[in-house]
Amino acid sequence: KITMNKRNLFLYAALTALSVSATAQTMNITRAGDTTIVKIAKSPKYLLLPIEEGKDEAQVMLDNGKKTDTWMDVRLAQGKTDYYVPFKLNKGKTSVVKILNLKADALALQKGQLKLSNVWDVTNTDYYRPSYHHTPSYGWMNDPVGMFYKDGVYHLCYQYNPYGSMWGNMHWGHAVSRDLIHWKEVEPTLYRDPMGHIFSGSTVIDKDGTAGYGKNAVISLYTSDSKENAQTQCMAYSTDGGYTFHKYEKNPVLKPFDGVKDFRDPKVFWYEPLKKWYMIVSADKEMRFYSSPNLKDWTYESAFGAGYGAQPNQFECPDFFELPVDGNPKNKKWVMIVNINPGCLFGGSATEYFVGDFDGKKFTCDSKPSVAKFLDYGKDHYATVTFSGVKDRVLGIAWMSNWQYANVTPIRQYRGANTLPREFKLFTGKDGEIYMSSNVVSEVVLLRRKYKRLPNLLIAHERDAENVSVSKENAFELEMDVTPNKAAKTGIVLYNDKGEKVDIYFDMKVGRLVMDRTESGTVLFGEKSEPHKIETDYDERAEQKALGEKRKVNSINYQNDFALGTWAPLSLCDSDTYHLNIFVDKCSIEIFVNGGRISMTNLVFPTAPYTSIKFYSDGNRASFKNIKVCELGILKR
Numbered sequence: 001k002i003t004m005n006k007r008n009l010f011l012y013a014a015l016t017a018l019s020v021s022a023t024a025q026t027m028n029i030t031r032a033g034d035t036t037i038v039k040i041a042k043s044p045k046y047l048l049l050p051i052e053e054g055k056d057e058a059q060v061m062l063d064n065g066k067k068t069d070t071w072m073d074v075r076l077a078q079g080k081t082d083y084y085v086p087f088k089l090n091k092g093k094t095s096v097v098k099i100l101n102l103k104a105d106a107l108a109l110q111k112g113q114l115k116l117s118n119v120w121d122v123t124n125t126d127y128y129r130p131s132y133h134h135t136p137s138y139g140w141m142n143d144p145v146g147m148f149y150k151d152g153v154y155h156l157c158y159q160y161n162p163y164g165s166m167w168g169n170m171h172w173g174h175a176v177s178r179d180l181i182h183w184k185e186v187e188p189t190l191y192r193d194p195m196g197h198i199f200s201g202s203t204v205i206d207k208d209g210t211a212g213y214g215k216n217a218v219i220s221l222y223t224s225d226s227k228e229n230a231q232t233q234c235m236a237y238s239t240d241g242g243y244t245f246h247k248y249e250k251n252p253v254l255k256p257f258d259g260v261k262d263f264r265d266p267k268v269f270w271y272e273p274l275k276k277w278y279m280i281v282s283a284d285k286e287m288r289f290y291s292s293p294n295l296k297d298w299t300y301e302s303a304f305g306a307g308y309g310a311q312p313n314q315f316e317c318p319d320f321f322e323l324p325v326d327g328n329p330k331n332k333k334w335v336m337i338v339n340i341n342p343g344c345l346f347g348g349s350a351t352e353y354f355v356g357d358f359d360g361k362k363f364t365c366d367s368k369p370s371v372a373k374f375l376d377y378g379k380d381h382y383a384t385v386t387f388s389g390v391k392d393r394v395l396g397i398a399w400m401s402n403w404q405y406a407n408v409t410p411i412r413q414y415r416g417a418n419t420l421p422r423e424f425k426l427f428t429g430k431d432g433e434i435y436m437s438s439n440v441v442s443e444v445v446l447l448r449r450k451y452k453r454l455p456n457l458l459i460a461h462e463r464d465a466e467n468v469s470v471s472k473e474n475a476f477e478l479e480m481d482v483t484p485n486k487a488a489k490t491g492i493v494l495y496n497d498k499g500e501k502v503d504i505y506f507d508m509k510v511g512r513l514v515m516d517r518t519e520s521g522t523v524l525f526g527e528k529s530e531p532h533k534i535e536t537d538y539d540e541r542a543e544q545k546a547l548g549e550k551r552k553v554n555s556i557n558y559q560n561d562f563a564l565g566t567w568a569p570l571s572l573c574d575s576d577t578y579h580l581n582i583f584v585d586k587c588s589i590e591i592f593v594n595g596g597r598i599s600m601t602n603l604v605f606p607t608a609p610y611t612s613i614k615f616y617s618d619g620n621r622a623s624f625k626n627i628k629v630c631e632l633g634i635l636k637r
Contacts, residue, residue: 010182019310025116029109038101040116042088047097048115050077050084050108051164058102060087062095069191073387074163076108083412085118085138085163100491125365126413128587128605132447132634133400134183134418137172140165141416142406143317143383144397146172146189146220146456149244149390154180155242156397157189165291165415170197180421181446182253189245190236196226196354200265200317204388211237211295218242219295221279223264224252231263233281235295251389254298265317268295274360282315287336289362295361304364305338309352310372312538313343314598317383321394325426325434333426335436337375340381341403342535345553346566348404349382350377355426355434366434375438377568378601381419393440400588400601404529410522410605419601420444420583420590427597435572439596440581448477451630462616468629474609475632478582483623484508490622493614494584500606503587506570506578511596512586515591521606526562568598584610
């Protein structure tokens, strides 16, 4: 029995009568209790849903009467429409779409707001969409996941929400490339299902067919997440080269033996000495190792990480691989990548790593627990993982954002971009510790277009080079060799004609490379930042209160959680001259020093392209040589 007041009765009648015709397609909207039912005869490919960010999520489902039918969380428009997203229908057949938790008078249910279409237009509408970094055509993207290389193709999967540009409905989006630069978006690899969200994971090539799906089957291990089922590890397999996946009928393949809540992000690798598979999975503040002969049956081996590295932290998104030290194939070490949220020096999320030995049972770190080694010293570098199946190189990609403000960046059509792909190598530092460099891949040469050389400079004060970049896309690379000599502070400022600027400098008094983005353009959204509870609880401790909030103390020129400067220790470098490669794109700057011994990745949102450079020093002469400005861009193929 349904009871309605006069106003809701009027709305019910209006909704019931609403019928939209489009090339013989009809859409009838009715309401039964709290459920809105949208019935579409001779369905086109899509129902276009109006989205209003900041509103509560409604639940939307294509009802096919199957166990696999899944409710998706969608922020349907209530008072205004920010943008649309496509919802796939049963093309050519009758489709029934059900909607829960949306009031009858919501804008989305008014005449003409839900639209039928055979076309989804992905023409870019965002000013800040990068020119040469990978982004989804629409929707939300965070962690890269399940990356692998097979048959000459790099497969990049990623945490993806196709129903809005905020986090939710975790799928594995999918893009492919033959050169790590030109990416083509294809259908998602894995879709959210009734077991839960499809969280992070990894993919391997099962060359011997150990899982039972034939030689060279492509196997993905991923975390399924839901309130009902908690976090468990599941498997999916592909026999067509990694384009179509089938979920294992006996999922999950692994549950936590102690019921730990945060149990996710499996990284799987083959360990040749013992000829079996290993999985490393994050378990709160440690990583756990499991082994398996067939990728289905897993045995616990050991754990590592409690009390290690940056504090406070939450371990997530591991990776594990072997590399030669200083290029010596006879001296190899294992590297454990641990992505942490929180744990970044400057607040929020970051990537750290540990170097040591692995014997098939446990990992032993070479460094003391208190030693924290960061892979990148910016604030927008997280969830770094590597491609499986690549020979002779270890290649990784990170998500270019920070969980403190990722949902509120000034972007609408999409949110989330990936870093340029990077190659990892181990080197011995001046202190005897082994560190990992992270340098842009050599394939970046494919981006380089016109370039101009600037004269060598010996500067005591400042010198402007105006309009050296003419890129309307704010896409260029700046390369140079900097020798500070006796200067205590020297560097460059990238700026535009609106007075927005980024200050990149060497602070030789404390031995730091600094990038200050406090005046880089749009920065006020940083006031909407949401620090992690682990972070704020740590700051509430009496001993930390006396020092100040940790992320603010560590940052340079802190204004808010976005408007600040980040820094890296110059002790990682091995000379008094610093070779810089600075990659600028629409909304990011990536800095690589001395072949990636330092990398620093930060978002920026200038309202006009940076066109000019100011070189400066503190009164002592600093040298700037081999200065080159190169326009960057993707050539369509």
